[in-house]
Amino acid sequence: MATDNTVTLIGNLTRDPELRYTTGGRGVASFGLAVNRRWQQNGEWQEAVSFFNIVAWAELGENAAASLTKGSRCMVTGRLEQRSYDNKEGQKVNITEVIADDLGPSLRWAQAQVERISRDGGPGGGGGGGGSASSAPDPVYGDEEPF
Numbered sequence: 001m002a003t004d005n006t007v008t009l010i011g012n013l014t015r016d017p018e019l020r021y022t023t024g025g026r027g028v029a030s031f032g033l034a035v036n037r038r039w040q041q042n043g044e045w046q047e048a049v050s051f052f053n054i055v056a057w058a059e060l061g062e063n064a065a066a067s068l069t070k071g072s073r074c075m076v077t078g079r080l081e082q083r084s085y086d087n088k089e090g091q092k093v094n095i096t097e098v099i100a101d102d103l104g105p106s107l108r109w110a111q112a113q114v115e116r117i118s119r120d121g122g123p124g125g126g127g128g129g130g131g132s133a134s135s136a137p138d139p140v141y142g143d144e145e146p147f
Contacts, residue, residue: 005079007098009052010106011035013072017056019065029061030054031068033076033098054078056100063117064103073106 014032021027033052038045054076056064068074078100087093105112 007078007080009033009035009076009098011074013068013070013074014051016070017061017065017068019061027058027062029056029065031064033074053095053097054100055097056103060100060103068105073108073110075104075106076100077102
């Protein structure tokens with residue numbers, strides 16, 4: 001039986017994306033997302049907020065760090081991933097994160113200007129990692145232009 005682990009969230013960034021690089025040069029951005037939920041109960045509005053840690057790798061993370069700021073309304077599609085580590089006190093800590101597959105600004109109450117970047121890391125950034133990334137076709141779109 002196949003299982004699907006996909007989540008889509010729409011919320012506001014709780015902090016600017018923090019962009020770091022692995023020792024291999026791969027970018028990774030992390031930020032927080034607050035998702036508000038409102039409902040009416042007995043004629044009164046109720047509200048709850050859920051907080052999620054978002055992780056975006058490679059070009060997606062680099063673009064997120066260059067485009068999004070604290071307070072930005074953002075849509076995130078990705079998967080839930082759980083991991084654990086030992087903290088400074090030696091206690092095991094379990095966390096659940098959303099590993100982003102795609103991100104985008106919400107256009108419900110704002111406007112955005114899309115700037116296409118070069119896939120070879122030329123003007124406008126993008127390539128991330130050097131090498132001949134532009135010589136191999138994209139695994140999803142092949143040689144087709146995304147837009």
